[in-house]
Amino acid sequence: MAVGDRVLRGQMIGDVDAMVSAPVHAPLTGTVTDIGPVLTASGTRVTAVTIEAETGQDLASFVPVPDEGNPKARIRAAGIVGMGGATFPSIVKLSPPKGMHIETVIINGCECEPFLTCDHRLMLEQPERVVAGARYIQQMAGAQRAMIAIESNKPDAVAAVRASSAGEVEVIVLPTRYPQGAEKQLIYALLKTEVPHGTLPAAIGVLVHNAATAAAIADALEHGKPLVERIVTVTGSVARPGNYQVVLGTLVSELIEAAGGLMGDVERVIAGGPMTGTALGSLDVPVTKGMSGIVALPTGVASPAITGDQPCIRCGRCPEACPMMLEPYAIANYAAHQMWDRAGDRDALDCIECGICSYVCPTKRPLLQLVRLAKGAAMARGVK
Numbered sequence: 001m002a003v004g005d006r007v008l009r010g011q012m013i014g015d016v017d018a019m020v021s022a023p024v025h026a027p028l029t030g031t032v033t034d035i036g037p038v039l040t041a042s043g044t045r046v047t048a049v050t051i052e053a054e055t056g057q058d059l060a061s062f063v064p065v066p067d068e069g070n071p072k073a074r075i076r077a078a079g080i081v082g083m084g085g086a087t088f089p090s091i092v093k094l095s096p097p098k099g100m101h102i103e104t105v106i107i108n109g110c111e112c113e114p115f116l117t118c119d120h121r122l123m124l125e126q127p128e129r130v131v132a133g134a135r136y137i138q139q140m141a142g143a144q145r146a147m148i149a150i151e152s153n154k155p156d157a158v159a160a161v162r163a164s165s166a167g168e169v170e171v172i173v174l175p176t177r178y179p180q181g182a183e184k185q186l187i188y189a190l191l192k193t194e195v196p197h198g199t200l201p202a203a204i205g206v207l208v209h210n211a212a213t214a215a216a217i218a219d220a221l222e223h224g225k226p227l228v229e230r231i232v233t234v235t236g237s238v239a240r241p242g243n244y245q246v247v248l249g250t251l252v253s254e255l256i257e258a259a260g261g262l263m264g265d266v267e268r269v270i271a272g273g274p275m276t277g278t279a280l281g282s283l284d285v286p287v288t289k290g291m292s293g294i295v296a297l298p299t300g301v302a303s304p305a306i307t308g309d310q311p312c313i314r315c316g317r318c319p320e321a322c323p324m325m326l327e328p329y330a331i332a333n334y335a336a337h338q339m340w341d342r343a344g345d346r347d348a349l350d351c352i353e354c355g356i357c358s359y360v361c362p363t364k365r366p367l368l369q370l371v372r373l374a375k376g377a378a379m380a381r382g383v384k
């Protein structure tokens with residue numbers, strides 16, 4: 001593929017051989033105008049294909065991924081990744097290490113992050129896709145049990161999914177609690193079993209997929225549909241807040257425009273939710289597979305801006321609040337001084353990036369950001 005080529009909606013336009021990877025597909029039919037670095041929501045630049053879309057195209061049609069009788073291969077070919085934000089390739093999760101057997105499949109419909117409702121709308125309007133995805137995942141994993149977990153603040157979604165599942169998949173209602181949607185917290189809430197430190201849920205026979213991911217898996221297996229669009233919650237200070245079906249690669253600025261534009265004095269626009277999301281330095285970044293929300297925060301609602309080093313006053317709030325029983329202030333201190341070994345020794349990799357430490361810190365230290373840096377450094381060093 002080269003600049004000037006015409007590509008079709010659904011056509012695969014990028015892939016690598018690495019195990020932890022997923023291909024990407026043209027979200028719309030159009031002409032390739034550039035292949036080069038593009039700024040993303042995380043602030044990094046990645047190689048991207050820019051496509052000038054043709055107008056008036058039928059969004060119901062796409063190039064299907066081939067069906068060669070192997071559902072897992074089809075899911076990989078469709079580029080399905082975790083759509084709750086982690087973007088971990090679904091095929092890797094569906095292929096547990098040798099000797100590990102999956103007994104329970106959990107579909108995560110908790111959506112506990114404040115303001116975000118994209119999974120809620122999906123379960124309400126298209127519950128059959130989520131239920132079908134749960135059943136396919138259960139079959140592929142050879143699991144005895146499949147359950148869909150939904151928090152109690154979504155009774156309409158519970159009713160819709162229950163009606164659609166017709167008793168074939170358990171629908172479990174959990175109390176509304178943050179950060180219950182985090183994988184390890186969700187497993188504990190449902191099964192009262194802890195995932196041992198340094199291991200994956202597969203080690204205790206559990207596989208967790210997000211509700212939107214389950215729906216995308218059903219689409220891939222039933223229709224050969226590659227992952228080229230997703231539902232994004234656009235909320236906060238915008239004229240028409242709501243959930244939008246968005247073609248991947250759409251610029252956040254275009255999405256906000258489609259939602260009627262920003263209203264009033266917006267201090268910060270966040271990709272993701274307010275607890276775990278990333279403040280955007282530019283709105284000209286593309287919507288990607290894991291981007292569940294865009295939240296425009298008015299002045300005074302966002303945390304005070306971080307200006308230089310904020311001293312820790314040793315109040316003890318962050319270790320007290322951390323659901324993983326970490327010491328965020330210590331990890332953050334080491335990360336701030338680039339003492340990556342010491343940060344890793346404090347189990348930075350166990351952080352589930354819930355953002356609670358940043359939320360409770362009275363001096364507004366950027367704890368989540370620093371712990372994320374420590375996690376990245378530990379992963380780069382191959383720490384397990």
Ligand code: SF4
Pocket residue numbers: 321322323324325326327328350351352353354355356357358367368371
């Ligand atoms: S983000 Fe902070 S509170 Fe949440 S798990 Fe990580 S260190 Fe703990």
Ligand code: SF4
Pocket residue numbers: 311312313314315316317318319328329357360361362363364365367
């Ligand atoms: S909450 Fe903030 S001030 Fe308190 S111990 Fe943690 S880092 Fe220090």
